[in-house]
Amino acid sequence: MPPQLSNQIKSIQGVRLPGKSFTWDVQLDHSKKKPTVASVTPHASEVTESPLLLPALTHPHIHLDKAFIHSAPEYADLLPSTGSFQEALSSTTKAKQRFNHADIIRRGEWLLAESVASGVTAMRAFVEVDHTVQFTCLQAAIVLKDQWAQSCNIQIVCFAQDPIFSSDHGEQNLELLQNALSEYDQIDVIGTTPYVETDTEAAKRNIEWAIDNALRLNKHVDFHLDYNLDPNKEPLIWHVLDTLKARNWTSHSSKRIMIGHCSRLTLLPENEWARLAAEIHNHNLPVTFVGLPTSDVYMAAAPGDSAQDRARGTLQILHLIRKHNLDAAMGVNNVGNSFTPWGSPDPLSLACLGVGIYQAGSQADAELLYECVSTRARAAIGLESQEGLCVRDGWVPDFLLVRNRDETGCGLVRPRSTVADVVWTPPGVMNRDVVLGGRLKVSPACDNDNLYHFA
Numbered sequence: 535m536p537p538q539l540s541n542q543i544k545s546i547q548g549v550r551l552p553g554k555s556f557t558w559d560v561q562l563d564h565s566k567k568k569p570t571v572a573s574v575t576p577h578a579s580e581v582t583e584s585p586l587l588l589p590a591l592t593h594p595h596i597h598l599d600k601a602f603i604h605s606a607p608e609y610a611d612l613l614p615s616t617g618s619f620q621e622a623l624s625s626t627t628k629a630k631q632r633f634n635h636a637d638i639i640r641r642g643e644w645l646l647a648e649s650v651a652s653g654v655t656a657m658r659a660f661v662e663v664d665h666t667v668q669f670t671c672l673q674a675a676i677v678l679k680d681q682w683a684q685s686c687n688i689q690i691v692c693f694a695q696d697p698i699f700s701s702d703h704g705e706q707n708l709e710l711l712q713n714a715l716s717e718y719d720q721i722d723v724i725g726t727t728p729y730v731e732t733d734t735e736a737a738k739r740n741i742e743w744a745i746d747n748a749l750r751l752n753k754h755v756d757f758h759l760d761y762n763l764d765p766n767k768e769p770l771i772w773h774v775l776d777t778l779k780a781r782n783w784t785s786h787s788s789k790r791i792m793i794g795h796c797s798r799l800t801l802l803p804e805n806e807w808a809r810l811a812a813e814i815h816n817h818n819l820p821v822t823f824v825g826l827p828t829s830d831v832y833m834a835a836a837p838g839d840s841a842q843d844r845a846r847g848t849l850q851i852l853h854l855i856r857k858h859n860l861d862a863a864m865g866v867n868n869v870g871n872s873f874t875p876w877g878s879p880d881p882l883s884l885a886c887l888g889v890g891i892y893q894a895g896s897q898a899d900a901e902l903l904y905e906c907v908s909t910r911a912r913a914a915i916g917l918e919s920q921e922g923l924c925v926r927d928g929w930v931p932d933f934l935l936v937r938n939r940d941e942t943g944c945g946l947v948r949p950r951s952t953v954a955d956v957v958w959t960p961p962g963v964m965n966r967d968v969v970l971g972g973r974l975k976v977s978p979a980c981d982n983d984n985l986y987h988f989a
Contacts, residue, residue, distance in 0.1 A: 569972035590932035592911035593657035595865030599671035602870035622872035638674035653934035760798035881907035
């Protein structure tokens with residue numbers, strides 16, 4: 535069930551802010567429909583061991599219906615034996631044949647509980663619609679979206695994991711998607727996987743269908759795209775951009791386009807990245823790339839079976855931002871299933887992984903990695919834009935406060951006073967206080983010791 539929340543917080547007193555000296559008080563305004571930060575002012579006196587206040591975390595790309603399949607005993611016979619992509623597709627198809635409403639609610643709540651406890655207050659959640667599950671996953675997601683609304687903003691993606699313009703069930707899958715989009719106004723995003731189509735022409739039709747329907751229905755679009763490391767395969771990103779330009783997306787929609795995985799693009803030379811960035815900038819296309827390194831380093835292998843073919847590829851997110859000024863973020867993608875049997879729903883662990891993946895060890899790197907799982911990720915899914923990491927007037931009061939509580943039982947505490955401290959060695963949940971819409975998530979670790987002032 536969703537966590538208990540406190541009364542409205544009037545102010546949070548004596549906190550540290552990234553890059554700022556001294557300690558600060560954050561006043562909240564609850565007089566309007568949505569609470570906001572009213573002011574950020576210096577605290578009256580310096581506070582020792584004060585917590586670090588940061589923007590809350592965001593899942594820009596996570597699969598709700600497939601979460602923690604490996605943790606549910608009814609799927610015990612479907613655990614990986616080879617770890618291949620084809621095995622993951624096959625075993626997940628078999629798992630989907632057993633999905634039911636109660637099962638998806640249970641595993642979905644596992645995901646939500648661990649995510650919110652980590653500091654996640656918004657997520658883009660993929661749920662599949664096809665001939666196997668029909669509307670079962672979508673209907674469960676709608677229930678969770680409503681039940682957890684005060685704790686997490688759940689943005690639902692009506693997702694076509696299976697082909698819609700090829701294969702024996704393509705026509706049926708397409709009809710179900712169209713019916714879902716007509717019947718359920720809780721859907722926020724249209725998502726497809728063009729690379730699962732049997733040929734390039736069908737993949738391009740898939741892309742065009744998603745963009746055309748998103749324009750017609752005023753939805754965001756989210757593509758799983760170019761998930762391979764085969765230099766002989768044509769990258770489909772160019773067709774996405776060409777279609778957006780041909781449909782004059784920017785003039786007709788304020789919604790965004792998310793592009794996930796794209797491991798094939800790691801093979802592009804620098805001049806091709808420059809050309810791609812120029813296409814996006816020159817036509818003002820609201821495109822964001824989301825790196826999914828937990829899945830990509832596990833699953834996205836180059837063709838072949840030899841040890842030399844075991845190279846991995848994942849988007850160089852920090853390089854895309856700094857070198858090419860592209861919008862980019864990082865997402866968890868899958869947890870606890872055959873596509874990604876390792877890792878947790880904690881975005882901070884993902885930012886920590888990015889330090890090694892991108893060889894990004896400076897404090898500035900750590901701050902950018904944190905943005906990629908917080909403010910940049912939030913803007914990428916179309917929520918309000920909050921630049922940087924230092925809270926300002928007008929911000930939505932969704933925060934992660936890093937505390938200094940003894941987690942060891944040894945009477946010792948190693949403080950984390952900077953963003954780099956938090957990214958390099960993420961604190962446990964006991965040292966994460968989560969503020970959601972101006973209310974504190976109540977947990978056994980919470981103490982209301984003059985830090986929070988409630989209405």
